[in-house]
Structures are given as structure tokens and as C-alpha cells.
Amino acid sequence: MKHIITYLRPYGLRMLMGFIIKVAGTFMDLGLPWVLAYIIDEVIPLKEVKYILLWGVLMLLLSVGARQFNITANRMASRVAGDTVKKLRHDLFLKIQQLSGSQVDYLSIPSLVSRMTSDTYNIHQMVGMMQRLGVRAPIILVGGMILTFTLEPVLTLILVGILPLLAYCVYVVSKKGIPLYSKSQSSADKMVRVVRENVNGIRVIKALSKSVYEKERFHRANDEVAANEFKAGATMAVINPIMNLLLNGGLTLVIIAGAYRVNSGASEVGKIVAFLSYFTMILNAMLMITRIFVGISKANASADRIFEVLNAKEELKPQEALTEKEVYGTSEIENIHVSFRGVTFTYPQRREEEAEDDDSINVENIDFGIKTGESLGIIGATGSGKTTLINLLLRFYDTDKGGIYIKGKNVKSYSLQELRSKFGVVFQxxxxxxxxxxxxxxxxxxxxxxxxxxxxxxxxxxxxxxxxxxxxxxxxxxxxxxxxxxxxxxxxxxxxxxxxxxxxPEILVFDDSSSALDYKTDAALRTALRDNYQNTTTIMIAQRISSIMNMDHIIVMEEGRMIGYGKHEELLLNCSVYNEIYQSQMGE
Incomplete structure (x- = not known):
């Protein structure tokens, strides 16, 4: 929670003003029972109407003042909470934009959406609650205790005996509640993922008659969320009944003891009435504190999830520590626009799952170079590593080995803005x-x-x-x-x-971006690229040989390795896989 304080600091003056106003309104509320006791015990026995009216007007002013002060303070608290979470959401959104592909894979998109929505909502609720109830409840609790002691020291001892039991109850239950709220949020992430997958794939689900299966899958995810929320809620819900039991038992003892004291002449009716009012206010203050603990439990779990993202290491910033050779490569590639040199890469999740397995590598020892204005086609079976090459070129991920260079400069030495401004991209x-x-x-x-x-x-x-x-x-x-x-x-x-x-752009990247085009349109597109973008380097991933057969260079990928590189005619002679694809597609 200490991280949230940094977001609250710009609003310190506004919070201080709201605090002062809230304190003033709360003290006015505390003064009402005391004035009522004074009227009953001191003013009414005088039988002077003017004094009764005078003190009655004072009570009215205290009531109206307390209402206005509390409303003003609550509005200020809501504004601070809104502005704080607005800035938090802004920073979280910017951070998500900066995350590397591996970080997004680890956190998952549904979880990031949940952190941007439900988790920031929990922070909003907590910040507003702390400025409202967090100020009012302690003042009423402490102030009410002091005033009850001045009115009835003997009866106050009953209240003092109950409060430690209440505090211990709140502490024990809240300690168990925080981990349960974290678990509840994790299960909510899973449910969001299921919903997202269903929304994106609704046509496929309907076409394959899988609606019943998906309903059951959502039902399981929804049941898990409900079960975890119930467990967390049930744990925290124990506080209120225990508090009510203790406080109502204490109130009963106060009424009995108060009746004996009035009957014996040791106390007065007005003081007992005021004491009961304060006792009720203290009861409500303890309930407020319970709500605060519940809110803090949720917000603490949410804050941990949010700042896990905000504190994530920036993996894709320009690497100034690269040596000159690492930045500029070798003299062989000085006149090359785009080049891969010995590039090997494994997606992080796969790397962890199959750390000892060579088959876990996604692309291995990729080595090629193309000049400005040239074109490169990439073809291969699904899962052969074609799109991975584009992910590495755009630096969504960093290579495990080797280097990628644009105009002889390592992509790791560019800022992301500078690097990606060079590209025009169409993804699958x-x-x-x-x-x-x-x-x-x-x-x-x-x-x-x-x-x-x-x-x-x-x-x-x-x-x-x-x-x-x-x-x-x-x-x-x-x-x-x-x-x-x-x-x-x-x-x-x-x-x-x-x-x-x-x-x-300097470089055009098409990742299977013509699959929905008819052959005539595809041919017209290639003609337009050749005639109007002579100085633009083009990289095209395609499933159809007709889309890439006229390109300056063609890479054939299989299981993450380059098994063929050259022009169309060369590959027909030297690459059996390419020849097989050509024969199956062109019918020759």
C-alpha cells in the first residue's frame, strides 16, 4: 500500500482540507448527545422555555453544520479518489504498452484487463473510504470514549472491556481475508479469459456446435470465482455478527447498570440517554472500521497485482551497454538494410516448460540479409517460426543468441519509437x-x-x-x-x-496478409508494390507461392530452421520442400 501513497501526495493539500472539514463535522455529531443530556438534566428542570428554545437551536445548528461539513468532505474525498485512480490507470496503461511480449505472455491479457478494471476499482473504493470512514470512525471511537467517560465513568468500563475483544476479532479475520481476496482475483482472471475467448471466437463456436461445451467451461470458471468470493466474503462476514453480539451484549449491560444507577440517584436520566447515543455511535464506528479492514484487504491484494505490472522491469529499453561490434555488426552487413545473424530464440513459457529439450527452440541459427528496396518472402508450414521472425524484428521479444540489424545497427540499440516508426505492418x-x-x-x-x-x-x-x-x-x-x-x-x-x-515506411511487413485476397487482386497488389515502393524493403510471410515467387529472396522455414534460401528458380532445384509446395499449389 505504500506505493499508493506516492499517488496521493499531489492531492495532499486537498486531503488536508477535507480532513479538517471532516473532523469539524464529526465533532459536531459528537456534540449532539452531550447537548441533549444537558437539556434533559439542566435546562428542562428550570422550566424556562427560552432556554429550551436556545439550546434547541444550538442542536439544530450542530445537526445542519455536521450534515454540510460531512457532505463537503465526502465530495472532496470522492474527487481525490477519482483523480488518484485516474492517474494510476493512466500509468498502468502506459506500462502495459511498454511490456515485452514475454511479460504479456506471463501476465496474460485477461489478467491485465482485470488489473485495469476491477483492481483499480478496489483502490478507488479504498482511497475514498479512508478519507471518509478512516477519519470519522477513529474520531467517533476515541471521542465517544472520552465523552462517555466524562458522563459515566462506571458505565464506560463496560465499553472498555468489550473493545479489545472486538479489535482482536477484526485482526484475526482480516489476516485470513487478504490471501483469499488475492485468490478470488486470480480466479476472476481465468473467467475473463474464458469470456474473452468466447467473444473472439463466437462464430467458430457456433459453426462447430460447441455452445454447450463453452457454456459448461464458463460455468466451471464462474463456479470457481463464486466459490472463492464466497469463501473470502464468508470469512470477512464473521466480523459483523461477532461485533454485534459483543456490542449488543455490552449495550444490555449498560442499560441494566444505568437503570440501577438512576434508581439509586448515582446518575441522571440525561446522562444515561446521552451514554446510549454514544454507545450506538461507537458501535457504528466499529462497524465502519470493519468495513475499512475489508476494503483494505481487497485493495491490498489489488495493489499488489497493479504494482507487479508497474514495477516490472523494462525489458525493451535501448541497450546502451552493447559493444560497438554488437551495435553495428560486422563490415559484411554495412550495406544491408535488414539482416539476421545467427538468431536463436525460444518463447519464455516454452523455455521454462521444456528447459532440457532441444525441441523447445522456436527459431535456430537464422542468418540472412537483404538490401534497401529488395523483397523477402517467407514460406513454411504452420508453426515453423515465420511469425516469430517478425516478432523478433519488431522487438516484441529479444533474441536469445545472435543479432538483428537495420542498416547495420542492432535493433536493441534503437528506442522502440524510433525502431517501430520504420515499419508498416499487417499481422495475421x-x-x-x-x-x-x-x-x-x-x-x-x-x-x-x-x-x-x-x-x-x-x-x-x-x-x-x-x-x-x-x-x-x-x-x-x-x-x-x-x-x-x-x-x-x-x-x-x-x-x-x-x-x-x-x-x-522504410520496411513493409506482411504476415500472411493476402490470404483473403483473390489471385487477381493479389497480383495487382504485388504490381503496385513493385511500381510504387521501389525504395521500400518488403518482407512477406505467405502461404501461397504465387505471392512470393517473384521476390528477390525467399526463405523456406521448417521446425524453426531455414532449410532453403534463394530465388524462386534456385529453390525449385535445391529445396525439396519448396518444390513440393510449388507442385501442390501450382499443379505443375
Whole structure:
């Protein structure tokens, strides 16, 4: 929780003002029973109406003042809580953007979503509660004890005897509750993952008639969440009944003892009435403290999860400690635009699971280089390591061995912004946003309308864009749905291709981005790339040989290794796997 304090420091003055106002309002509440006792015991016996009215007005002013002061303080507390968590969410979002691929794999996307939503909500609740109940409850508890002692020292001893038992109960139960809330959040992560997978794969689930199976899978995840939440809630719920039992028992003793003292003349009715009011206020204060402990238990578990992300090491920052040779490679690659030199890599999770198994390696000893303006095609079976090469080139992950160079400079020595600004990329499962067609192509880069149109034309997307109409919105102003739900597969791919081409990047990367295009459109796209992007280096992963057969270089991948490298004609002669793919696809 100490990390949350750093986020509260900018609002220290506002919190201090709210604290002062809350204290003033709470003291006004504490003064009401004392004034009532004075009226009953001292003013009423005088039988002077004016004094009764005067003290009655004082009670009214205390009531109104307490209400206004508490409302003002609560509003200030809510604003501090909102602003604090807003900054926390902002920093958490930025940190998530900086996480490496291995860190995202370890934490998991559903867990990151949960930390951004439910965990920050728990922090919000705790920060607001501490400024409201965290100020009011201790003042009422301590102040009420002091005032009850001034009114009835004998009866106060009953209250003093009960409070240590209550404090011990709260401590023991809260100590058990914190780990249970952590476990509850972990199971919630699993449920979010199931929901996310179902939302993303809803069409496949329906097409394969797996709705019943998925319902059962969600039911199991939901049951686990419910069971863990019940266990945590049931553990913390023990506090209230025990407190009520102890406090109600104490209240009974107070009433009995008070009645004896009034009857014997050792006390007065007004003092007993005031004492009972204070006793009730102290009861409520203890209940407030219980709520605070529950809130802190949840917030503590959530804070640990949030700051696990915020304190994560920045794995992808520029590595200034590289030697000159590591940064610039060797003289062999000085005139090469993109090169891999002895690159070997294993995904971290697989590395841990199969640490002693050579088969755990995803790509091994990858070595090639292409010049500016040249094109490279990558082909191979599913799982052969094609996309892994792109992940390493864009530095989503760092290599285990070897180096990757752009213009002779190691990608690890670039800032991520500088490195990735060189690329235009289309991934296998890329994202179309709920925005206009023009907005999806521009992607908030401030590109001109002419450039958007040129990119759409090169991507063979202009024809379908010109025919998009929805009321008054048409063409580039047409609103695309989330994930392009109102576009066909081919239209989505062409739109994504236009986005990649729009900024005229140094390097174009297409990861199986033409699979939904017909052969005529695919051929037209390759012609546009060859004619209009001569100085752009192109790397294309493809399943179809026709998409890459005319490229300057072709890599054939199998089980993470390069088993073929060269031009189309060379590979037909020298690479049996490539020849087999060619024969099966081209029918020759």
C-alpha cells in the first residue's frame, strides 16, 4: 500500500482540507448527545422555555453544520479518489504498452484487463473510504470514549472491556481475508479469459456446435470465482455478527447498570440517554472500521497485482551497454538494410516448460540479409517460426543468441519509437477499430487525404471504399464497426494493407496478409508494390507461392530452421520442400 501513497501526495493539500472539514463535522455529531443530556438534566428542570428554545437551536445548528461539513468532505474525498485512480490507470496503461511480449505472455491479457478494471476499482473504493470512514470512525471511537467517560465513568468500563475483544476479532479475520481476496482475483482472471475467448471466437463456436461445451467451461470458471468470493466474503462476514453480539451484549449491560444507577440517584436520566447515543455511535464506528479492514484487504491484494505490472522491469529499453561490434555488426552487413545473424530464440513459457529439450527452440541459427528496396518472402508450414521472425524484428521479444540489424545497427540499440516508426505492418489477426475508413487508414498519424487515397488505391481497396454507403456517410467517411464486422474478409485485409502503406515506411511487413485476397487482386497488389515502393524493403510471410515467387529472396522455414534460401528458380532445384509446395499449389 505504500506505493499508493506516492499517488496521493499531489492531492495532499486537498486531503488536508477535507480532513479538517471532516473532523469539524464529526465533532459536531459528537456534540449532539452531550447537548441533549444537558437539556434533559439542566435546562428542562428550570422550566424556562427560552432556554429550551436556545439550546434547541444550538442542536439544530450542530445537526445542519455536521450534515454540510460531512457532505463537503465526502465530495472532496470522492474527487481525490477519482483523480488518484485516474492517474494510476493512466500509468498502468502506459506500462502495459511498454511490456515485452514475454511479460504479456506471463501476465496474460485477461489478467491485465482485470488489473485495469476491477483492481483499480478496489483502490478507488479504498482511497475514498479512508478519507471518509478512516477519519470519522477513529474520531467517533476515541471521542465517544472520552465523552462517555466524562458522563459515566462506571458505565464506560463496560465499553472498555468489550473493545479489545472486538479489535482482536477484526485482526484475526482480516489476516485470513487478504490471501483469499488475492485468490478470488486470480480466479476472476481465468473467467475473463474464458469470456474473452468466447467473444473472439463466437462464430467458430457456433459453426462447430460447441455452445454447450463453452457454456459448461464458463460455468466451471464462474463456479470457481463464486466459490472463492464466497469463501473470502464468508470469512470477512464473521466480523459483523461477532461485533454485534459483543456490542449488543455490552449495550444490555449498560442499560441494566444505568437503570440501577438512576434508581439509586448515582446518575441522571440525561446522562444515561446521552451514554446510549454514544454507545450506538461507537458501535457504528466499529462497524465502519470493519468495513475499512475489508476494503483494505481487497485493495491490498489489488495493489499488489497493479504494482507487479508497474514495477516490472523494462525489458525493451535501448541497450546502451552493447559493444560497438554488437551495435553495428560486422563490415559484411554495412550495406544491408535488414539482416539476421545467427538468431536463436525460444518463447519464455516454452523455455521454462521444456528447459532440457532441444525441441523447445522456436527459431535456430537464422542468418540472412537483404538490401534497401529488395523483397523477402517467407514460406513454411504452420508453426515453423515465420511469425516469430517478425516478432523478433519488431522487438516484441529479444533474441536469445545472435543479432538483428537495420542498416547495420542492432535493433536493441534503437528506442522502440524510433525502431517501430520504420515499419508498416499487417499481422495475421490485425485490428480494425470502430472509426471511419479514413481514420482506420490514417491511424491518427495526420496523413493527407491524397496520401490516404493513394494508399487505398495501391492496396486495391479504393474500389470497394468508393462503394461503401451508410446514409450520408460514404467512402472514406463510412463508419467501420469494431473488428470490421460490417466488412468482408477481403475488404478488411485491403484496408489493413492501406494502413501499412499510407506512411511510406522504410520496411513493409506482411504476415500472411493476402490470404483473403483473390489471385487477381493479389497480383495487382504485388504490381503496385513493385511500381510504387521501389525504395521500400518488403518482407512477406505467405502461404501461397504465387505471392512470393517473384521476390528477390525467399526463405523456406521448417521446425524453426531455414532449410532453403534463394530465388524462386534456385529453390525449385535445391529445396525439396519448396518444390513440393510449388507442385501442390501450382499443379505443375
Amino acid at each position: 489477426n490485425d485490428m480494425i477499430f470502430a472509426d471511419t475508413i479514413g481514420g482506420n487508414i490514417d491511424f491518427n498519424r495526420g496523413l493527407s487525404a491524397d496520401r490516404l487515397k493513394e494508399a487505398a488505391e495501391d492496396a486495391q481497396a479504393l474500389e470497394f471504399i468508393d462503394h461503401l454507403v451508410n446514409g450520408e456517410k460514404c467512402g472514406f467517411d463510412y463508419e467501420a464497426a469494431v473488428k470490421g464486422a460490417n466488412l468482408s474478409g477481403g475488404q478488411k485485409q485491403r484496408l489493413l494493407l492501406a494502413r501499412a502503406l499510407a506512411a511510406r
